[in-house]
């Protein structure tokens with residue numbers, strides 16, 4: 001039996017030299033220290049011994065067990081702490097990683113609301129490109145060749161005939177060229193103007209264009225639609241006014257102002273949109289018979305509407321992307 005114990009020890013020592021993963025270590029544990037392992041077998045055999053050698057055999061067997069367990073534990077610790085080990089090892093005691101949830105910017109929140117309100121009023125949604133032709137942006141919309149808006153001061157020209165659209169009105173042209181009346185659509189998107197930056201204007205902003213073309217449309221319907229819209233966005237008590245105005249592509253034309261009352265400050269009117277009855281020249285430019293069809297249109301400034309809704313007084317805050325500012329308007 002003493003021989004056997006010695007042999008087991010030698011084998012064990014040879015085997016642990018070859019171990020370099022925790023899977024191999026586990027095999028060694030099962031073989032030597034497991035419930036049916038070599039050591040447990042030796043202890044079973046030991047119980048059956050009746051000779052005088054029993055004490056010395058017992059002592060040797062205990063020493064062998066201590067040696068094997070000790071070496072095993074040592075090796076286990078080494079493998080677990082070895083970062084070069086190819087085994088994947090998950091440390092369950094590490095604190096979890098915090099994940100940050102984003103939120104919609106208030107321009108997007110406002111745009112979402114505008115879209116939802118007009119969807120409720122039966123309007124569909126179209127989008128057009130930000131890079132437009134001079135013709136769609138100005139010519140087709142009845143701007144005379146010498147109109148000041150074409151001036152290099154206002155427009156970012158890309159080439160002689162192409163530009164970054166200065167408003168979303170050219171999408172009206174695209175919709176009317178592609179679809180036959182009756183039409184009822186809104187067209188949200190980005191627009192660009194070469195203006196000096198201030199609290200009220202920025203070189204890039206968002207507009208939502210609206211267009212309705214049918215056989216029997218009146219200015220009263222345009223008013224009704226816009227008042228319903230303002231009341232849904234700002235509440236039933238919103239204070240508004242329609243002011244006569246001029247646009248080359250509408251006749252008659254108006255602008256809508258909303259009363260802006262900031263706490264502790266003097267209130268004032270803030271213009272949020274232009275509107276009017278589509279000029280017969282525009283209908284003719286897209287091949288719609290102005291004798292048969294009438295249309296109304298409007299174009300609203302999304303940043304202006306957001307300023308009013310959230311009580312902000314500088315448009316530049318919407319583009320600075322300062323998290324301290326944005327975090328005040330987190331929506332889930």
Ligand code: DAH
Nearest residue numbers: 167169274275276297298299
């Ligand atoms: N495009 C005009 C602007 O950017 C706004 C506008 C006014 C759009 C009247 C319209 C409209 O559709 O009918 O200032």
